[in-house]
Amino acid sequence: MKIATVMLVFLSTAVTFFVSEVDASKFWDDFYVNFGDWNVDYRTADADSGNIVVNLGLDNTSGSGFRSKYPFLYGHIGMKLKLVGGNSAGTVTSYYLASVFEKWCELDFEFLGNVSGEPYILQTNVFAEGKGDREQRIYLWFDPTEDYHYYGILWNQNLILFMVDDVVIRVFHNSKDLGIPYLEYQPMYVYSSIWNGEQWATRGGTDKTDWSLQPFIASYKDFDVDSCAVHSEGNDKDDSHRCYNKLYSSWYGGADAGKLTNKQIDDLKRIQYNYVIYDYCTDAERFDETPKECSRNWPQREHTTA
Ligand SMILES: *[C@@H]1O[C@H](CO)[C@@H](O)[C@H](O)[C@H]1NC(C)=O
Ligand SMILES: *[C@@H]1O[C@H](CO)[C@@H](O)[C@H](O)[C@H]1NC(C)=O
Secondary structure, three states: OHHHHHHHHHHHHOOOOOOOOOOHHHHHHHEEEEEOHHHEEOOOEOOOOOOEEEEEEEOOOOOEEEEEOOOEEEEEEEEEEEOOOOOOOOEEEEEEEEOOOOOOOEEEEEEEOOOOOOOOEEEEEEEEOOEOOOOEEEOOOOOOOOOOEEEEEEEOOOEEEEEEOOEEEEEEEOOHHHOOOOOOOOOEEEEEEEEEOOOOOOHHHOOOOOHHHOOEEEEEEEEEEEEEEOOOOOOOHHHHHHHHHHHHOOHHHOOOOOOOOHHHHHHHHHHHHHOEEEEHHHOOOOOOOOOHHHHHOOOOOOOOOO
16 A cells, blocks of 8 residues: 555656657547647548548648647657648748747748749758757758658757758757757657748748638658657656656767768768758858857768778
8 A cells, every 4th residue: 555655656756758659540649739620630541551640731710730748858750741732832831849948949840832833942940948040941852742751850969860751951969069058958849730921931921822722731640759758747857857867878878879970971961062042050141150050060071091
C-alpha cells in the first residue's frame, strides 16, 4: 500500500522519457487540432500504407492546424507533406517546432504558394531565445504539389539540420562561443498549419489568393518523432534538465553529433549555389553587421591531406 502510494506520486511528477515513432493509427493520441477544425479532414487513410493522412484546409473563413499534445527536447522529427496544387498564390503552409515558454524558440518551415506553374518558395527560420530574423528562402528541385516529400529537423546540442527528403538544406550550429543563444533546455511542440498570407507571401503580396478555388488543401502523413518527450505540463526546469541529461549521453550528444558528413557538406554547397534565393546572412541592407553565426552557416569541406 505504501509502495503503491510512493509510486503514484513518482509517476505523476516524473517525466516520461521515450524515443518513439508516433504510431500513425494513434495519431490523434499525440496531436490535436488547434484551430479551424471545420476545415480539417481527420479520417482519410493513405491508399498505399493505410496510414492516416491529415488534410488541412484553408477557406475564406479560416485556415486550420494541428499541434502535438506535449513538447519534445532534441531529436529527429519529420513528416511528409503534399502542398496545395494549381493556383496556390497567397497560401502559406507551415510546419514548425516552437516553445511556449519565456525566451521563446522556434524552427520553421514555411511553404509560400504561387500561381499555377510558378515555383513555391520554402522559407526557413530559426528563433533562439526570442531572436529570429534568420530567414532563408530556397526554390525546391521538384514540384512539391505532385507528391509527398519528407521535411524534417534534426536537433541536438551541437547543431540543427533542416532536411528535405535526404538532403540537408540548412544548418544552424550552436554558436554560444560567439555569444549567440542556442535552442536548449526548452522543449518545443510540433505544429502544422495552412493560413492566408496573401498580403505578403506571393511575389511580395502582388499575387493574391483566388478564393473561387477554395478550399485549399495541404496533406500530411508518415509522422516520425524520435525524441525525448516532456510529458509534464508547463516549463518544469527539472524535467527539461532530465531530458537534456538523458539525451546528452545518447546518440544526440555523441562525438559526431556536431559534425556534418561529407555528403551533408556537399548538399549544403549545392543548395547554396543553385537554390538559395534569399539569405539573411548576405542582406547588407537589413543588417549593418553580418550576424556572427553566419560564418558557420555554409560550411567548407575540411582539407584532407592526401
Ligand atoms: C466566402 O466564400 C463563400 C463561398 O464562395 C461565399 O458565399 C462568401 O460570401 C465568402 N465570404 C467572404 C467574407 O468573402
Ligand atoms: C512565384 O513565381 C514568381 C515568378 O516565377 C517568382 O518570382 C516567385 O519567387 C515565386 N514564388 C513566390 C512565393 O512568390
